[in-house]
Amino acid sequence: MKKHIWVIAEKRKGTLHSSTYELLGKARELAFKMPDTLVTCVTLMNRSLTPEERKRLSEQGSDVILNLVHKKFKRFDYLSYLETLNNIAERFSPEIILAPATTTGRTIMPALAASLRTGLTADCTGLDIDKDGRLLQTRPAIGGNIMATIKTPKHKPQMATVRPKTFTPLAEKYSETGIYHEIIPLINTSSKTKLVEFQEISAEQKSIQDAEIVISGGKGIRKPENLELLKKLAGLLNGTVGASRPLVDSKWIGHENQVGLSGHTVKPKVYIAAGISGAVQHVAGMQTSEVIIAINKDINAPIFDYSDIGLVGDAVEILETLYNALTSLKEEISDVGNSQRTV
């Protein structure tokens, strides 16, 4: 009989979220190391998946798509999610269940694990298969100072959550067509709770996890006013501002902008750390960025060990220089653009 790895899809505003594809990529890699194993993407939606969505899920690594359809699944609904997932997990008995460590995943996965009386590892940064075919789950422990590898030796399913932006989706398309199942679950319990209202946050600023450029400040930027400079620079580059924990603790900026172990994990194309020392807990949240630029006046700051480019000097002065130079560059570009358009 075939074994199954499940990825519980994450949705945002009714469509599939990028963290789903990141996990599918990893699940595919794991499945290659386990004989006879299929990757199943489990979606909970209030509608059928479109042909485009199905195609994308197959390309990104699913062998099977299991779409659970119910009007209760417009947004995450604890009781109906738990009842449904518990039922199908008992029926199909997957080897492994993975889900993004979002507010949804971090709520439903522990509840499901407890219902199934199995183990769960939170916020894994590494997943692998050992020689016995069991899942190795690696996560930062004790404030990020060490990494612990955890196994669920005897229980099934083996369960893990993974923060968004930890893994990368498959570089090559896996398959064009997968098996598509749609199930309409019967739900009994959900009348006890009701979503009365939803207030969407204004998407004024790009979420820090989706930004291609993150410009983060630490205590070395000295004054809260200097955050304005970071914001201006981020605006110029279509990026977002991040911060180390002390800035958030001092209420200079909101927690949604904190990068690190107790903040967000980010994986932008370019990460700039200005006046940040590079404590392990901060590094834990940005180490997978493509290019890391550190600005620090202390050449011995640990952040330089985690960077590709290091600028030794005053963070505010250097950011100002960058801002001025990039502003003039932008004017030049738009002049050229305008003249080309008038031609």
Add this chain to the structure above:
Amino acid sequence: MKIAVLVKQVPDTDLVKLDPETGTMIREDSGNIINPLDLHAIEASLRIKESMEATIIAFSMGPPAAEEALKEAIAMGIDNAYLICDRRFAGADTLATAIVLSKALKKFGPFDLILAGEKAVDGETGQVGPEIGALLGVPVFSYISKIIEITDHHIVVEREVEDGKEIWKSDLPSLLTLTKEVNEPRLPTLNMKKKARRLEIETLGCDFLELSDTNVGLKGSPTRVVKVSTPKIARDAVIYEGKELEKGIRKVIELLRPYLEENHEEAHMGNS
């Protein structure tokens, strides 16, 4: 209204070590505090009690030293507390912890409302709350930033998620995991502290809770730590210092330049 608050004692610093054999934490008795988010859970229960008739009981599973955390909870104003403590509970993962705590909640319950922190600063899993909810079969509302309304039969809460705020109404019993947005915890008064110090906290063990050895502690934990390592994630930075700095800045400008143009194109598309 009967309220249970789950309180975990955590190390004050990040100086805890791991036992290389079992991979579990070695705790030192000194410098322990109440998990910061659990203070918000205690505060939330006290505010409910100020608005209606309520009894609040705190539960903590931990070593004998965790008694201190419970005394502090009592000093803040809760009615009673139980320390769940047995050598056989050692090495518990989140499921084994949740099994023990949910058993205690059944024994002293039923509770209308169960309050937990969103996560503990030491393990940082945030799993114990939802696991207990599932074991007790009560609805779980995580990431709660506001308790809007509470009566003997239902609760209205605000849940903060990635794309906004959800307002949920739920029948009681329910379990909530709270974020620090929910309130500002009070400080215990000196008088209350004195009173709490004299108090004897009742300790509950495996036998009292009618739990078998195989369900608790390391034995009852489905997960095992198989390896611990110190990560080395270094890159080779090219460092620009002193006279070289200007060159470094030019390099960074070149690197960032494409993102300006992208921005520029988008702006044009928006205009046309």
